[in-house]
Every structure is written in C-alpha cells, then in structure tokens.
Amino acid sequence: MSELSSKYNPHEVEGKWYQHWMDNGYFGSKPDPDKEPLTIVIPPPNVTGVLHMGHMLNNTIQDILIRKARLEGKNACWVPGMDHASIATEAKVVKRLREKGIKKSDLSRDEFLAHAWDWKEEYGGVILEQLKKLGASCDWDRTRFTMDEKYYESVLDTFIHLYEKGLIYRGYRMVNWDPEALTAVSDEEVIYTEERSKLYHVRYQVEGTDEYVTIATTRPETILGDTAICIHPEDERYTHLHGKRAIVPLVNRSIPIIQDEYVDREFGTGCLKVTPAHDVNDYDLGQKHNLETIDILNANGTLSEAAQILVGEDRFTARKKIAPMLEEAGSLIKTEEYDNKVGRSERTNSIIEPRLSLQWFVKMQPLAEPALKAVEEGEVKFHPAKFNNTYRHWMTNIKDWCISRQLWWGHRIPAWYYGEGEEEFVVAKTADEALEKARAIKADIQPADLKQDEDVMDTWFSSWLWPISVFDGFYDREELDYYYPTNDLVTGPDIIFFWVARMIMAGYEFENKRPFENVYFTGIIRDKLGRKMSKSLGNSPDPIDLINKYSADGVRLGLLMTAPAGNDIPFDDAICEQGRNFANKIWNALRLIKGWKVEDKAQSEDNAKAVQWMRQRLASELTSINENFSKYRLNDAAMSIYKLVWDEFCSWYLEAIKPAYGEGIDAETYESTLDLFADLMAILHPIMPFITEEVWQSLRDRNEGECLIVGAWPKAEAFDADQLQAFETTKQIISEIRAVRAQKNLSPKDSLKLHQKGEAGGYTQFAGILSKLANVEVAINETASGPGASFIVGTLEFAIPLEGLIDASEEIEKLEEELKYQEGFLNAVMKKLSNERFVNNAPEQVVAAEQKKRADAESRIASIKQQLATLNG
RNA sequence: GAGGGAUUAGCUCAGUUGGUUUAGAGCGCUACCUUGACAGGGUAGAGGCCACUGGUUCGAAUCCAGUAUUCCUCACCA
Numbered sequence: 001m002s003e004l005s006s007k008y009n010p011h012e013v014e015g016k017w018y019q020h021w022m023d024n025g026y027f028g029s030k031p032d033p034d035k036e037p038l039t040i041v042i043p044p045p046n047v048t049g050v051l052h053m054g055h056m057l058n059n060t061i062q063d064i065l066i067r068k069a070r071l072e073g074k075n076a077c078w079v080p081g082m083d084h085a086s087i088a089t090e091a092k093v094v095k096r097l098r099e100k101g102i103k104k105s106d107l108s109r110d111e112f113l114a115h116a117w118d119w120k121e122e123y124g125g126v127i128l129e130q131l132k133k134l135g136a137s138c139d140w141d142r143t144r145f146t147m148d149e150k151y152y153e154s155v156l157d158t159f160i161h162l163y164e165k166g167l168i169y170r171g172y173r174m175v176n177w178d179p180e181a182l183t184a185v186s187d188e189e190v191i192y193t194e195e196r197s198k199l200y201h202v203r204y205q206v207e208g209t210d211e212y213v214t215i216a217t218t219r220p221e222t223i224l225g226d227t228a229i230c231i232h233p234e235d236e237r238y239t240h241l242h243g244k245r246a247i248v249p250l251v252n253r254s255i256p257i258i259q260d261e262y263v264d265r266e267f268g269t270g271c272l273k274v275t276p277a278h279d280v281n282d283y284d285l286g287q288k289h290n291l292e293t294i295d296i297l298n299a300n301g302t303l304s305e306a307a308q309i310l311v312g313e314d315r316f317t318a319r320k321k322i323a324p325m326l327e328e329a330g331s332l333i334k335t336e337e338y339d340n341k342v343g344r345s346e347r348t349n350s351i352i353e354p355r356l357s358l359q360w361f362v363k364m365q366p367l368a369e370p371a372l373k374a375v376e377e378g379e380v381k382f383h384p385a386k387f388n389n390t391y392r393h394w395m396t397n398i399k400d401w402c403i404s405r406q407l408w409w410g411h412r413i414p415a416w417y418y419g420e421g422e423e424e425f426v427v428a429k430t431a432d433e434a435l436e437k438a439r440a441i442k443a444d445i446q447p448a449d450l451k452q453d454e455d456v457m458d459t460w461f462s463s464w465l466w467p468i469s470v471f472d473g474f475y476d477r478e479e480l481d482y483y484y485p486t487n488d489l490v491t492g493p494d495i496i497f498f499w500v501a502r503m504i505m506a507g508y509e510f511e512n513k514r515p516f517e518n519v520y521f522t523g524i525i526r527d528k529l530g531r532k533m534s535k536s537l538g539n540s541p542d543p544i545d546l547i548n549k550y551s552a553d554g555v556r557l558g559l560l561m562t563a564p565a566g567n568d569i570p571f572d573d574a575i576c577e578q579g580r581n582f583a584n585k586i587w588n589a590l591r592l593i594k595g596w597k598v599e600d601k602a603q604s605e606d607n608a609k610a611v612q613w614m615r616q617r618l619a620s621e622l623t624s625i626n627e628n629f630s631k632y633r634l635n636d637a638a639m640s641i642y643k644l645v646w647d648e649f650c651s652w653y654l655e656a657i658k659p660a661y662g663e664g665i666d667a668e669t670y671e672s673t674l675d676l677f678a679d680l681m682a683i684l685h686p687i688m689p690f691i692t693e694e695v696w697q698s699l700r701d702r703n704e705g706e707c708l709i710v711g712a713w714p715k716a717e718a719f720d721a722d723q724l725q726a727f728e729t730t731k732q733i734i735s736e737i738r739a740v741r742a743q744k745n746l747s748p749k750d751s752l753k754l755h756q757k758g759e760a761g762g763y764t765q766f767a768g769i770l771s772k773l774a775n776v777e778v779a780i781n782e783t784a785s786g787p788g789a790s791f792i793v794g795t796l797e798f799a800i801p802l803e804g805l806i807d808a809s810e811e812i813e814k815l816e817e818e819l820k821y822q823e824g825f826l827n828a829v830m831k832k833l834s835n836e837r838f839v840n841n842a843p844e845q846v847v848a849a850e851q852k853k854r855a856d857a858e859s860r861i862a863s864i865k866q867q868l869a870t871l872n873g
Numbered sequence: 874g875a876g877g878g879a880u881u882a883g884c885u886c887a888g889u890u891g892g893u894u895u896a897g898a899g900c901g902c903u904a905c906c907u908u909g910a911c912a913g914g915g916u917a918g919a920g921g922c923c924a925c926u927g928g929u930u931c932g933a934a935u936c937c938a939g940u941a942u943u944c945c946u947c948a949c950c951a
Binding site for chain 2: 004006007008192199215216217218219230262263264266267268269271272273274275279281282340341384386387389390393394397493496497528561562563564566567568569570572574575577578580581582583584585587588589590591592593594595633635636639642643650651654658661662735738739741742743745748749794795821824825827828829832835836837838839840841842843845846849850852853856857
C-alpha cells in the first residue's frame with residue numbers, strides 16, 4: 001500500500017492513458033455492418049480558435065456520449081475537424097500581413113491565399129491539440145477541414161445544384177455591409193444592441209415658400225443622400241404640402257414631398273426623410289415611389305463624391321462635422337439624447353451600413369418547409385424541447401440568405417461571366433465546364449473571355465454540409481450509408497439558426513434524410529456574476545490552466561454537474577474542485593481495498609448481506625442512470641454516479657465490509673468487491689475516463705490490450721425493492737444512534753444497547769452490519785431498563801438506555817418538541833379525514849394512506865406520551 | 874412591439890399525468906472529530922409561506938388567469 005500515495009496524482013495518469021488509447025487505435029471507427037454505429041460530428045471550431053469554456057463543456061458532453069456508446073458495444077465514431085471561418089480568418093491574415101508591412105490590396109488573390117494557407121498550417125488547429133488534453137476520444141484520422149479538396153468540391157456542387165434548381169439567384173438588394181471587412185454579411189451576423197446616440201431635428205425649406213418641415217434623424221450625414229420627404233397622406237397638419245417639394249440643406253437639392261401610409265404620425269414630427277441608398281425601409285419607399293437613389297458612401301464607410309460635401313471623410317467624422325454645419329445654415333432645430341438599437345458586425349464589431357449591392361442569395365422557403373416539419377414531428381429532437389419554439393418562429397419567418405462575401409478566403413463562387421452584362425454568366429464547377437456552357441450560348445467565347453466571380457461564399461454555406469461532407473458523402477456512398485444520419489449533435493443555442501437549422505435543411509435537400517436525430521443544446525458558460533465570458537472582461541479562465549490545476553476528470557465532472565441542458569452555467573473554479581476531490585476519494589477507496597490482506601476463510605453472513613445489498617443498489621441506480629442518459633439528463637446521471645460511488649459504495653458498503661484492525665478479508669467478499677468497483681468504474685468512465693481506467697487497470701492483473709475504454713457497460717440486473725428499503729431503514733437507525741452519541745458526547749468506542757419495541761422489522765437482516773457501524777447490541781422486543789434516549793424510524797420505536805448519562809429535563813424538552821410535531825402532523829391528517837368530501841371523492845388508496853398516517857401518528861404520540869410520563873416520574 | 878421560457882434553501886438545480894408521513898439533492902454554512910483509505914476526509918446539524926394575487930379541486934410547488942421580476946428569440950420609427 002505504501003506504493004500508492006494518499007493523494008491522487010492525475011497528471012501522469014492522464015497523459016499515460018491518452019497515449020495508450022491512441023496507440024491502440026481505440027478511437028478509430030470503420031464501417032462495420034455487424035455493429036450499430038453511433039456517430040457524432042463535432043461542431044467544427046474556427047481554424048483560428050483557441051479552446052474556451054464553451055468548447056470544454058460541449059466537447060465533454062460529446063465525449064461522454066461517445067464513450068458510453070463505445071462501452072455499450074456500438075461502433076462509436078466521433079468526427080473532428082475545423083471550419084475555415086472565412087471572415088474571421090481573413091481578418092487575422094490581413095492583420096498579420098499588415099504587421100509585416102504588406103497590404104492586402106498589393107497582393108494578387110493567389111498570393112494572398114498562399115499567405116492564408118501558410119497561416120493555417122502554422123497556427124491553425126491548436127484547439128484540436130487542446131481537446132486531447134480534455135480526453136476527447138475523437139477519431140483523429142478522420143479530421144476534416146471545410147476547405148479540404150473533396151469538401152471544397154462538395155460546396156461547389158451544392159451551389160450548382162441549388163442554382164440549377166432555381167434556389168440560388170443573384171440580385172441587387174439592400175444588404176448588411178461591414179465597412180471594415182468590406183463585405184456583405186447575413187442577417188444572422190448582425191448583432192443589435194441598445195446604444196445611446198443623438199437624435200437630430202433638422203428643418204427643410206419647402207420650395208418656393210418661407211415654410212419649413214422638420215424631420216428627425218440619428219444619421220444626419222445621410223441627409224446628403226435624401227431624395228424625398230415623406231408624410232402620411234391623411235396627416236392633416238401637412239395637407240397643404242401635398243405636391244410640393246423641399247430643399248435638402250447644405251446641398252440645396254430639390255426633392256419631392258411624397259405621401260405614404262408607412263409613416264407613423266405619432267412618431268417625432270410625423271415627417272420622414274427618405275434615403276433609399278442607406279436604409280431598408282427607405283429603399284422600399286424609393287422603389288414604390290420611383291425615387292432617385294443617391295449612394296453617398298464608399299465601401300469603406302467614407303463619403304463618396306455623390307455626397308458633394310465632406311467627401312472622403314469617414315461616416316462618423318462626417319456625422320460630427322455636419323451638425324455644426326447644419327447649425328450654421330440655420331437648419332438644426334435641436335439635438336437630443338436618444339436610445340436606439342445599433343447593428344454591429346458579429347466579426348469585426350463595426351457598425352453595419354445597409355448597402356445596396358449585387359449579391360448571391362439562397363431562396364430559403366422551399367428548404368425550410370421539410371426542415372420545420374422534421375422538428376415539429378419529432379424526426380429531429382431538441383433537448384431541451386423549449387428550443388422548438390425558437391426554431392419554429394425563425395423557420396416560419398425565414399428570409400432569403402445572402403451567401404456572397406467580398407473576401408478571398410473561402411469557397412469561390414462558381415459563376416463565370418462571359419460578357420459585359422450582369423446577366424451574362426454560367427454556373428459551372430470548372431473553367432472548362434464553364435467554357436462549354438458559355439459556348440452553348442455564344443459559340444465564339446474564348447477561354448480568356450471568361451471571368452470567375454470574385455466573391456466567396458458565406459462560411460455557413462460550407463458548414464451546413466458538415467454531417468454529409470465529413471464522410472465525403474457526395475462522392476463515396478459506403479461511409480455515408482453507414483454513418484448517416486448521425487445520432488447526436490451537441491452545440492450552443494447561439495448557433496441554432498446559423499448552423500443547426502441550415503444543417504437540417506441541407507440534410508433533407510441533399511440526402512432526403514435528417515442529418516442527426518438528437519440535438520443537445522448546452523447552456524452558455526457565464527462567470528460567477530452571470531456575465532458572459534469575454535476576452536475584454538478577462539473573466540474567462542484558460543481551460544488548460546484549469547485542467548492542470550484540477551485534472552481533466554475533475555473539470556469534466558465539475559462542468560457537468562451544474563449543467564443541465566440549455567441552462568446557463570455560472571462558472572466558478574470551485575465546481576472543478578468538487579471533481580478533483582471526487583477523483584481523490586475514488587483513489588483512496590482503491591488504496592483501502594488494495595491494502596487488505598486476503599485470507600482463506602469463510603465469508604461471514606454480514607459480508608454476504610453487504611455484497612448482496614451493494615449489487616442490488618448498483619442495479620437499481622444503474623436503471624435510473626440509463627434512463628437519465630437516454631433522456632440526455634447528463635447532470636442527473638452524473639449526480640447519481642457520484643452519490644453511488646461516494647455514499648453507497650465508500651461510506652456504506654466499504655465501511656460495512658471493512659475488516660477489523662489487524663484482520664484480513666475473506667476471499668469471496670474481496671473478489672466481489674473488486675467486481676463491484678470495476679462496474680462502478682465502467683459506469684463512471686464516460687464522465688471521468690482517466691481515473692476510471694487507472695483504477696480499473698489496478699484492480700486486477702489485466703491482459704495486454706485489455707482496457708476499460710473498450711470494456712462493457714454493466715447490465716442493469718433485477719433488484720429487490722424491499723431489501724433496498726430495509727437497508728435504507730438500517731442507515732436511518734445508524735444515523736439516529738450516531739446523533740444520540742453526538743448529543744450525549746459518547747465516544748463511538750463505547751458500545752451501547754439498542755432496544756426495539758414490538759415486532760422485528762425487515763432491517764434485522766442487516767442487524768450485524770448495524771451493530772458494527774453503530775457499535776450497538778441489538779435487542780428486539782425487550783423493554784429497556786431505566787431512562788435513556790429514544791427515537792423513531794418509520795413506525796419502529798427504539799430506545800437506548802443511558803443510565804446516569806441522561807439529563808431528564810433535556811430529554812423532556814426534546815420529546816415535547818417531537819410531540820408537538822407529531823400532533824401537528826396528526827392534526828393535518830385529521831382535517832383531511834374529517835372532510836366528508838375528501839373521504840367520498842378521493843381514490844380509495846389515497847384515503848387508506850391517510851388512515852395509515854393517522855394510525856402511525858397516533859401510535860407515535862402514545863409512545864412519546866408514555867416516555868414523558870416515565871421521565872416525569 | 875411580438876412570441877417563448879423561467880421564478881422552489883445562501884448558490885446551482887430536481888420535483889416525472891395534482892395525493893409517497895406538513896418539499897429533495899449537490900455545493901456552501903455551523904458544531905464536533907489529528908479513528909488505522911481519504912482533512913481534497915468523517916459524523917451530526919441549521920436552513921424554504923415553493924415570487925405575489927385570485928381561481929379550479931375533496932386536495933395545488935404541480936392545473937388556469939392576472940401581476941411583478943428576469944432571461945432568450947424575432948422584428949423595429951426616422
């Protein structure tokens with residue numbers, strides 16, 4: 001025993017077993033028609049990413065599901081990989097080049113991409129290495145990247161497929177423009193936050209009069225692009241302006257005053273300025289009323305020539321400068337503080353400008369229909385189910401998806417222009433194919449006449465194929481037919497629209513099958529104060545530090561215990577401490593058992609009982625653990641296992657069979673104990689893979705290649721509920737006796753006599769264990785002599801004679817308190833029973849139960865009264 | 874503005890078609906314990922008018938309505 005330290009040292013153990021598992025190829029999976037697959041595809045982290053707490057949680061959960069399936073004998077396949085993260089990665093590469101003095105604009109597309117790939121090779125994929133520290137049992141040979149050759153091809157093919165089906169189109173639309181990244185982004189990539197800004201009230205002269213109309217705006221620089229003033233047709237204040245024109249301040253342009261019911265008469269002055277180039281609603285108005293569109297902004301957010309003044313100034317500088325100019329011109333009436341929602345780019349955090357541009361879109365409605373149905377009908381199940389509502393709402397209000405990005409890093413749009421017009425293009429996978437297609441339209445096209453679209457696609461246009469393309473599913477049916485549909489997806493609710501919904505759409509569109517059966521939504525990890533973890537707040541612990549401090553097992557258990565599906569987790573290091581402590585507890589149980597001297601002697605009746613009980617206890621708990629797993633209630637499963645090991649196995653079972661000092665244990669009990677311990681380690685293995693493997697290996701001499709990771713999940717045997725209940729009673733009796741000792745200050749070493757009134761209860765089968773753990777001699781149906789302490793467990797009454805140790809007044813006080821409680825209880829029961837309507841209407845067994853409560857309470861009260869009478873002499 | 878959750882012990886949460894001896898767990902807290910696996914431990918405790926107000930019912934933490942607080946999603950008016 002001396003070779004095992006009293007503290008568990010996880011560092012060596014974790015590294016050792018991970019390597020061992022890798023060396024033996026236990027994480028790998030190959031299609032095997034004789035085995036049922038259980039497949040999970042990882043939510044691919046950004047190639048630029050580093051591990052954060054969200055990854056820890058969500059990969060722990062995936063690993064648990066995979067390891068459990070592996071133990072159950074399934075063909076467990078967890079596919080890892082990375083996302084090229086178009087906009088995020090391009091931003092990083094651009095920044096790095098800038099640090100080296102290279103401007104993106106000085107590079108050709110190919111030169112830039114070469115730099116980007118260099119960057120990817122050098123820095124990408126750190127996160128996957130970090131996942132190994134966590135114990136993630138991914139099939140690393142399957143690691144995929146969304147820009148791998150085959151994957152890239154599949155993205156182009158699906159684009160072409162959708163285009164040919166009429167679901168992808170190109171058009172001028174108002175899109176969300178990121179002036180920093182210089183690209184369009186989708187609606188989902190815009191984050192709106194409430195921000196304090198200024199509302200400017202500006203007056204416009206009505207042409208040919210001395211009259212003015214006043215409008216309010218938060219973006220005064222857009223005045224330069226105004227092409228109309230709009231009023232409500234029925235607004236009586238402005239009837240006289242119908243058909244008139246107004247003069248735009250500073251630039252003195254004459255614009256029409258139009259009427260439209262869109263205007264809210266109640267808001268502001270009831271007068272609206274219309275800037276079709278820079279606002280979605282204004283754009284619609286412009287279309288409707290056939291207004292001129294003046295785009296006053298350049299792509300980078302500076303004012304263009306069309307603005308006439310402040311040309312070249314940044315939009316925010318212009319905003320600051322234009323206010324005094326308006327004031328000087330006598331046009332600024334007032335400014336006031338104003339809270340409004342401002343949209344910012346998810347990636348660059350710069351303020352989004354609505355911008356009119358030519359982009360590619362996916363028609364979503366036809367794709368959404370089967371995907372919505374799948375969730376509504378339970379073909380795809382969300383855990384927790386509350387996300388069904390969110391999903392339904394989004395799917396039924398879905399808008400077309402802008403998929404083109406003005407970037408270079410990503411999948412280039414396979415459209416080829418052969419003429420000058422915007423409509424003169426063909427969609428094809430390669431230049432050769434494009435040429436062929438173009439020639440079918442215009443016979444004399446030359447290769448040099450073809451120009452490929454400069455844009456790439458939205459990252460999510462490749463991610464939505466993930467469950468198919470990681471198996472090269474568009475080109476190789478063998479793998480796909482075996483692994484697809486996958487089983488579980490584990491992800492955060494923040495990407496339900498970005499990714500989950502779109503994968504479901506892609507699954508039905510391209511495979512006509514769901515991509516996965518279950519979606520487990522994790523919560524968002526917050527700090528102790530409930531704030532989101534963020535780099536700028538510095539409140540996000542480094543997961544690797546945590547693992548170093550508490551062990552991977554400890555962090556896994558800690559995260560899991562406080563993380564029911566879909567609930568946010570206020571993270572505190574202390575929850576990992578609990579995991580670390582648990583590992584130590586297990587370690588010490590191992591030390592205890594391995595330290596026993598095994599003797600060739602017969603198994604005692606009490607040990608046989610203890611073993612029998614523990615087996616059944618394990619079986620009953622395993623039944624509920626299996627159920628919790630199947631319902632994805634992983635935190636409940638974790639808690640069950642925790643208590644099963646700590647309380648039942650360590651505190652009760654091991655204490656019950658523990659040999660007296662200096663003595664050994666019989667071989668039969670010892671062997672049974674090793675088996676029980678091994679089963680417990682198997683059940684815990686998915687959650688704490690490392691220590692369970694270590695303990696399992698140490699319990700017996702294992703053969704070469706024998707490993708818990710590929711061991712067996714225990715069977716949930718039948719159990720006898722009565723016997724389990726009898727042991728629960730035994731525990732309570734022991735607790736009561738210990739409480740008496742604590743109150744009377746009696747040493748556990750002093751043996752006591754325990755009297756039980758009346759007939760023996762079922763607990764007496766454990767009387768030997770009771771004697772041992774409470775250090776008492778049990779006497780049934782034998783009147784206690786003299787004063788003593790007493791207590792009731794269920795309907796059983798017990799007394800411990802304590803001649804000379806008893807303080808009568810103290811005891812009387814205690815009994816009176818108990819009497820008061822029992823009488824109160826009886827009172828409540830009587831109230832029910834004396835209610836005729838209750839007796840007449842309630843089901844028979846409910847009434848019978850109340851009557852039993854009454855009888856029990858009455859007998860207890862009688863007994864207490866009797867004791868009080870004795871004490872009072 | 875619309876929709877959807879949530880509200881139970883100091884904290885995080887269970888509580889499964891309304892009835893399991895007047896509500897459970899883990900952590901934290903208090904007292905005692907250098908016992909021979911473990912102080913990263915043991916034993917025993919304290920702690921709740923189940924957000925509020927009504928209603929349905931013989932019976933409500935559980936069902937219904939309203940109020941308050943809070944979170945999420947979507948949509949936004951200058």
